[in-house]
Amino acid sequence: MEFLVKSTRPETLKTATLVVAIGEGRKLGIAAKAVDQASNGALTAVLKRGDIAGKPGQTLLLHSLPGLKAERVLLVGCGKGELSDRQLRKLVASVHGVLKGLGGSDALLALDELKVKGRDTYGKTRLIAETLADGTYLFEQFKSQKADPRALKKITLVVDKAEQADAERALQHARAIATGVAFTKDLGNLPPNLCHPSYLAEEAKALGKVHKNLKVEILDEKKLKELGAGAFLAVAQGSEQPPRMIVMHYQGGKKDDKPFALVGKGITFDTGGISIKPAANMDEMKYDMCGAASVFGTLKAVLELQLPINLVCLLACAENMPSGRATRPGDIVTTMSGQTVEILNTDAEGRLVLCDTLTYAERFKPQAVIDVATLTGACIVALGSNVSGLMGNNDTLIKQILKAGETADDRAWQLPLHDEYQEQLDSPFADIANIGGPKAGTITAGCFLSRFAKNFHWAHLDIAGTAWISGGKDKGGTGRPVPLLTQYLLDRAKA
Known part of the structure; x- marks a missing residue:
């Protein structure tokens, strides 16, 4: 159109x-x-x-x-x-x-x-x-x-002549955002037998060939083992599909400008692993990679607009399957940061791939890091499907994201991240458990991630309720929060 x-x-x-x-x-x-x-x-x-x-x-x-x-x-x-x-x-x-x-x-x-x-x-x-x-x-x-x-x-x-320049700029931004939203929808709607970690890696490499200011690096199992990404690998070990951490570095600003970083959860299919999910609506677990898809879509919008910023996009891609090799409840793994995690529920896998990816993001010395994930069903209970959940460790960053959501009509709502919630993650056997019990599930998931984001300004978007429409003839990806994320970066490009 x-x-x-x-x-x-x-x-x-x-x-x-x-x-x-x-x-x-x-x-x-x-x-x-x-x-x-x-x-x-x-x-x-x-x-x-x-x-x-x-x-x-x-x-x-x-x-x-x-x-x-x-x-x-x-x-x-x-x-x-x-x-x-x-x-x-x-x-x-x-x-x-x-x-x-x-x-x-x-x-x-x-x-x-x-x-x-x-x-x-x-x-x-x-x-x-x-x-x-x-x-x-x-x-x-x-x-x-x-x-x-x-x-x-x-x-x-039709616009007034005095407002034509503003309207032209609006259309330019709208076209780019629409491109990113459509791409994100496509990735989410693809069947999981085709859209697996290796497929996403090939998509990234293809994009890197088109854009000279985009550097793409794919971290395979061997590289992840060398890095000590024990939590990431634990999620993928039950699947025939190998995991991939996809790193895309866009250079649109000055060489020495610190980049912004977007981290996306890319579980291309989530059975729950050994803690297997009910069969009803499990087909929709192909959408558990929508965090990664939205980061990918945001990058597409940024590339179209050629924003004068530096941006690192990290996609944490794996498939969570049950098998004789799969991670068991009770297993303890060592993360890239050196912290140990007791895995009490293998269906709380998104935070495991994200925690190692957040640690990896630190090497880029980012101005700010936003991770995006279809992380918890508890977020849908709390906020429904209208707004995304938001937590973080920096008030300025939180306010910037909330404002971007208002501007883009792709809203988020801040949830508390108080120290009291951290106690729910205590483990008698490891540094941290991967779940905090039935209470405040969205918040304790954020608390878990916060332990791996202490060295930079960080925010977490839980898009479990907003990333796709469930059931019925209208079932499908929404492309959110591409408008919010793109607006956040547009605002930074002006700053």
Whole structure:
């Protein structure tokens, strides 16, 4: 889908479909008034009939209005007063739902007059474009019968001439984020018999060949053993698929600038190991690599934008399977940091691959490290599927991430990381246990990781509830938190 912005009088432009807003109470917006005047009161006549009330997201399609070059006019309700981000997304999704079913190849959206709480032209335009792009996503590479090609190829957003530069910048960022989101969705939606650690490693190497300022290094089993990554290897030892730590170093800033680091949990399938999961919905455990997928997708967005920062992306990739070689509950392993871990539950494996990867990240002397993981079901209990859980050891970093989430409409919520929770991880036999009991499971998982992040500013995003939609016909990856992470890095590029 091609997205453009243009400063024009919408009633004068030739287009397959012109979209204008109607306020609640059947009030014509600015663009709608111009269309009404050009069509000799056609919209006023429609509104008098009561066919649309103007509530947010309501639509009414009109054909061949006199005096217009547009083949169709789509009226969309915009309510009264300011819209919330959610209302805007629903409104735009409603418009796109109509447009994609039409025969026209282009559409003109004259919605610049919409007021969105807390958003300027840049923020509103970006949210509209990202929502439209998300609506075009399809994953059908394994279907024998593909969806019919959609006629709609181009959407133009009308803006005031004074705001065109801000709108252009919004579209540039939206395109990059949409690319990263789609890539993240694709990786998550792939079947686990194809998307395993070696596959992700090959994807990384292929990306490195395209971009000269991206260095890619793959750490295999032999290298992980040399590094002493005992926790990482313990997760993978029950599987036929070998583990991989994928390191991608993007150099967009000055040579001596300290990099930011993103660490992603990449468990390409999680049976739970010996602590095996119930069979129901286990197919969705292919999404346990969405932390790594979102880091990969964020890197794609950064590469498209060529942000003037240095960035290290580390993907901790393994498959967690039960077998005669698998790690047992009660086993004790030594991590790359030298700390020992008693594994009480082999289904708490994400923190084991992450802890060694966090230790490895230290060698890059990062400005800040954010790890991203579908880590705990407890996070879904606490926060549902609307916001991601957030913890960390630096207040400034936490505030930066929360702000980025608000800006990107990809929100997180901070959970406490108090010392009292650390006591739940005490082990009589090792330095630390890998679970802290049934209480505060998300927080104790964060406490576990914090022990391996003491030498840098660190934050942890638990995306167990936000990374994919579970069950039903809408099941699939969401691409979150690519918008949040990209926004965080956009903010750092400005700093």
